[in-house]
Amino acid sequence: KPTCRCALGFTGPLCEKRVCDGYCLNGGTCDMTLGNQPVCHCLAEYTGERCLH
Known part of the structure; x- marks a missing residue:
């Protein structure tokens, strides 16, 4: 079965x-690493990997 190799993001x-x-x-913004992993940039009042806290 063929599989897709996805573009970054x-x-x-x-x-x-x-x-x-x-x-x-x-309200955090998301960028992608070269390893195709998401990374969040949080607003000043939030922290954590996904800006949850």
Whole structure:
């Protein structure tokens, strides 16, 4: 069965999902590492991996 190799920032069986969609909370912005991992940049009042705290 063929598999897709997704471009940076995409995932899913057909590369149809953006990795960052809904990942960061409380107004944080999301960027991708070269390893295709999401990283959040939180607003000043929030902290944590996904800006939860």
